[in-house]
Amino acid sequence: DAKTTQPPSMDCAEGRAANLPCNHSTISGNEYVYWYRQIHSQGPQYIIHGLKNNETNEMASLIITEDRKSSTLILPHATLRDTAVYYCIARVTGNQFYFGTGTSLTVIP
Amino acid sequence: DVKVTQSSRYLVKRTGEKVFLECVQDMDHENMFWYRQDPGLGLRLIYFSYDVKMKEKGDIPEGYSVSREKKERFSLILESASTNQTSMYLCASSRRPRASPDYTFGSGTRLTVV
Numbered sequence A: 001d002a003k004t005t006q007p008p009s010m011d012c013a014e015g016r017a018a019n020l021p022c023n024h025s026t027i028s029g030n031e032y033v034y035w036y037r038q039i040h041s042q043g044p045q046y047i048i049h050g051l052k053n054n055e056t057n058e059m060a061s062l063i064i065t066e067d068r069k070s071s072t073l074i075l076p077h078a079t080l081r082d083t084a085v086y087y088c089i090a091r092v093t094g095n096q097f098y099f100g101t102g103t104s105l106t107v108i109p
Numbered sequence B: 001d002v003k004v005t006q007s008s009r010y011l012v013k014r015t016g017e018k019v020f021l022e023c024v025q026d027m028d029h030e031n032m033f034w035y036r037q038d039p040g041l042g043l044r045l046i047y048f049s050y051d052v053k054m055k056e057k058g059d060i061p062e063g064y065s066v067s068r069e070k071k072e073r074f075s076l077i078l079e080s081a082s083t084n085q086t087s088m089y090l091c092a093s094s095r096r097p098r099a100s101p102d103y104t105f106g107s108g109t110r111l112t113v114v
Helices: none
Strands: A009-013 A018-023 A033-038 A045-050 A061-064 A070-075 A084-089 A103-108 B004-006 B010-013 B019-025 B031-038 B042-049 B064-070 B073-078 B087-094 B109-113
Touching: A009 A018, A018 A033, A018 A084, A018 A103, A033 A061, A045 A061, A045 A070, A070 A084, B004 B087, B010 B019, B019 B031, B019 B087, B019 B109, B031 B064, B031 B073, B042 B064, B042 B073, B073 B087
Parallel strands: A009 A103, B010 B109
Antiparallel strands: A018 A070, A033 A045, A033 A084, A061 A070, A084 A103, B004 B019, B019 B073, B031 B042, B031 B087, B064 B073, B087 B109
């Protein structure tokens, strides 16, 4: 199972793009990369996932490098409500997710 | 929308008490999970279940047990609560298959053991 490494914290100015990196150098060919976020006092919320290709939805974009050893979650226009802990997961054993400690993103007015 | 409901938002119990944390989901999901979350440690998986009456240990099952008598309900049991079990407890559910991203979490139960 692939271990993920994320910076513990990041700041981003409101209205700017937030780029959250994740390293998963031991990811296997059939492991997806998932991103969740957790706003204070709530349960984690699914954002996006991908296997090889870049993905975009209404919340964010996911850029996966060609060698799949790292990825970046992009929030194109960060708002104060995007302040949260963001989890990158590239480890799926059976059906359960294993969460790390994530990146605490603070969006600054 | 999938809803995962945890019975209590805040709970205070005494050391040695038997504690039940209840979780109910309303979307007929096969899989259910219990995590605990502590500062600096992230979310850690305690137990999970793929079907009624089935259970599997996660990373930190010691001191806990679970019960899944009905598909929609997954209970976490602290047989004899201790102060080191003071934590935020999060329940989640999902469909199969394994690539499904639809983990849905409840709002959590903040348990304090005194």
